[in-house]
Amino acid sequence: MPDPAPRVISLPARYYTSHEHYERELDWFFRRMWVHVGREKDLSRRGDFKVVSPAGESLIIVREDEERVGAFSNVCRHRGTRLCAVDSGTFGSTIQCPYHAWTYALDGTLSAAPGMDRVEGFQREDYPLSRARLATWDGHMFIHMGDSPGSLATQLANRDALFRDWGMNELVVGNRIVYDVAANWKLIIHNYSECLHCPGVHPALQKLSHYLSGENEPAEPGVLGGRMRLRDGIGTLSMDGRLKRACLPGLEPEECRFVYFYAFLPNLLLSLHPDYVMTHTLWPRSVGRTEIVCEWLFHPRETAQDDFNPDDAVAFWDLTNRQDWHVCEEMQIGLGSRGYRPGPYSHREELLVEFDRLILAAERMAADDPHGREPYVPRHVTGPGNVGDNDR
Amino acid sequence: MPDPAPRVISLPARYYTSHEHYERELDWFFRRMWVHVGREKDLSRRGDFKVVSPAGESLIIVREDEERVGAFSNVCRHRGTRLCAVDSGTFGSTIQCPYHAWTYALDGTLSAAPGMDRVEGFQREDYPLSRARLATWDGHMFIHMGDSPGSLATQLANRDALFRDWGMNELVVGNRIVYDVAANWKLIIHNYSECLHCPGVHPALQKLSHYLSGENEPAEPGVLGGRMRLRDGIGTLSMDGRLKRACLPGLEPEECRFVYFYAFLPNLLLSLHPDYVMTHTLWPRSVGRTEIVCEWLFHPRETAQDDFNPDDAVAFWDLTNRQDWHVCEEMQIGLGSRGYRPGPYSHREELLVEFDRLILAAERMAADDPHGREPYVPRHVTGPGNVGDNDR
């Protein structure tokens, strides 16, 4: 008989419904941490770009040359016009403002500024595009908008090596679906971090992997994860559970019997299957709304085949995603009712308890440093059993 | 020649346009008074339920057994998910949360909580659904969300006996229309409480009952009403004024010559005709928006007939309702203009003056008791002629 789990209750409603709290969380988690922005392989040619919008910013992620991808503020240095109005595409050799034609090279330097020649002391080199830091891990790109970031590796809690066998660096996007979910971003992470809901919410998943087969790793600050075992005779997570393509080349046989689920705060959910990898990238849009980009990554040997077809994996997860978003939305509605009172977590929701502790720790740290000058680094926190309380 | 009426002016615009004022009114009137939620006869079988949403709450009204109808918070005690996403229906023997399958009996007790068995000190009896008080009057159900309510009879100013002859307890809903009106909830009550507007706004009504035939009863706190005489040859309020069904069995002949209009604060408008009763239930949704549920109640002997047809009454009032909502919406727009200045009430708007005084009295009482611990009971108030002033 295992030890009893401590009784811990969920957070007060304001953490999920208050606009002010939401704005603070953007500061704590999205402006002071490395934020996932997508796959470097998507930007293969010089000038390839995508636009992402973290925490009230708009950033252009662009391949500057063979070596480098850069992240620039999508705002002209002249009078502030948005430079790029589309989500993705390929620039020629420059980025030009649609209003007065200020023109920037792909490395952000200002190369032309019509009509500024007579302005006293004006020098083009003083007005490059604002650049944000960009780093990559196994092909995943992250940006940082703060002044003094720690290393990406530190934020990943040195779990960056953990998935080397999957060779993520090589993988390419085989499909992408964008979801608009009427729920707070933290509820998405909650939902991802436990499978107690799986028997009722995901009958199809339950046939492929038993919800009690999950083993969580000890949580690291900023990294919450574990793995679930595929049932006997099941090859991967797909509509029929059969493996229709080769396992990823670096995997051990034992690794092919599990699916690994890891949440990397603040916004990357990484799901590793024997034959493909899935990422969810979370973009909080308001306290009660989150945009979620779901991408399915495959080995290039697979995508290069004439009859490559990712539908078995995509259809399974699209169904599962929608089931999850539905209960997250119902929870968001319930939390908005004055009748909500924080309730007790089950011992199968231990990662949620860890996550709530990080939220509270960030809040305490912000209270100690109201000007937000210290970079936020999630830390191990211990504390009383009850992380929430009954007030709102 | 009657005595002159004192000159009283209407309330400042903020009472109808300020979000903060609206939120306070929800406290004064909807969280500290008995609130009408509909007809008990609608929930005849065990498990029959409806969901209502007073003042930011969501409540399930459910028949627990033959004897009892209960009101429960529509929020799971586990993590706050909304339990029930539909407006009405019939539960089996339990209410189950869609997320982690916490399951409640119809009396609100928690009967199953998967995965909680190892949580220290967890006992199911500690987590029943939150219950609100529910009381009925002649078949009308009312709920109370506060801690120390007075009796429903007190709130009804002992007018509960006044309409015994109509036998409302027996009546059943023959039709229901839900309106979404872009006007403050108080303007709906204003509109209901005077017929000075009838000649211009309701030409069809004017043919059935002369607007000057109205006689108001002395207002009681929380109860504003009176009656209007049907014109000679007119049997009821309907498209052609003819009585197409029997008068309600308990009525005296004299009572069949009038229509009785009573506003029971905060949200029930009760209109009693010789052959049917109509209720409007008001649900404030924002400072400038009110949802209104209009129900037509008939004697079960009528609804049981094969050729039962409520259209004469429904069509007449649907027309009249829409005329009323239109002028209420035009008034809401006007009050939102900076050009509005409070103006003088006519002596035919005396109930509006009483109603405004209740609003002001509630405001004063709230100022005296900022923590809102005292139950609000509308009281007779006397005061200066001018209830409003010119500031905003």
Added chain:
Amino acid sequence: MPDPAPRVISLPARYYTSHEHYERELDWFFRRMWVHVGREKDLSRRGDFKVVSPAGESLIIVREDEERVGAFSNVCRHRGTRLCAVDSGTFGSTIQCPYHAWTYALDGTLSAAPGMDRVEGFQREDYPLSRARLATWDGHMFIHMGDSPGSLATQLANRDALFRDWGMNELVVGNRIVYDVAANWKLIIHNYSECLHCPGVHPALQKLSHYLSGENEPAEPGVLGGRMRLRDGIGTLSMDGRLKRACLPGLEPEECRFVYFYAFLPNLLLSLHPDYVMTHTLWPRSVGRTEIVCEWLFHPRETAQDDFNPDDAVAFWDLTNRQDWHVCEEMQIGLGSRGYRPGPYSHREELLVEFDRLILAAERMAADDPHGREPYVPRHVTGPGNVGDNDR
């Protein structure tokens, strides 16, 4: 080689994105200045009216008699109902409230108030419609909602005589288009006040008038303008540049070689062409939204002709307008990004610098007079080069 222009940077983002700042600007510019409301010629017959909505007010502009056009609050003095729900039309001899039939003469006096006869001390003469001041200049009507306006001529900086040759008093509206633009009202004025953007944004305009042909007049407080020369062989601004109707009769040949562009603060943009005049009337609707009424005015000798056709002028400017609104909207989006930093104006944006100085001067004056009792009169301001700063 001309003198260098001082380096001046644009305003912080809050001037374009903060709701609070927007509300203050409505006070400074729309409630304390004369505001353009349209053409008097549009209201030629007794009872002709239009409804305009400046700064949270709703006003009826109505021809009272042959001599006089009046501006009245569109709100009944009884209980505040909106009097008139349509944009324009013709009243009979009265204005009647749709709710309780209070009835006003066209001069705003209350002529009937049903049911008020018994109200103590009530006198109809105490409740006329609230009147705002109205003045006209060359057929353009302006209203003023404040208590102590200066003269309209003063606000026009005595530029009222400047355009006498165009005989605007006689002109009539030949076409009207209303635009809803997702940009702050000041960005529309910025856009109108420089042609540095013309080569890239308006290729069709560039073929008719070279963007460097512009000559700005020294700015007067509240009046920013200049003129641009038509290219050789070009007769007017139209799709093909050909003059299809007579020049306005009072013009000198030299005046026919230019187009004059003048912004009269707060909300009239006046564009004078050899053969027609165009006005843009700006109606701020929120901090990020402006409704713009564009009217094309022609000589009555032209509009009286059977084959009168304004399409050449309308199509040209509708295209040019839409190009302008697009870049204004892109600028509004960019200013809403946290990545925006004020940038340097070119020496071809000198009128924008003047305009920004007026904004800052109004802000300073409001700080000195927080109760806003002094009428705001734009004044010449000198100051440091940098009108903006880097904070938000």
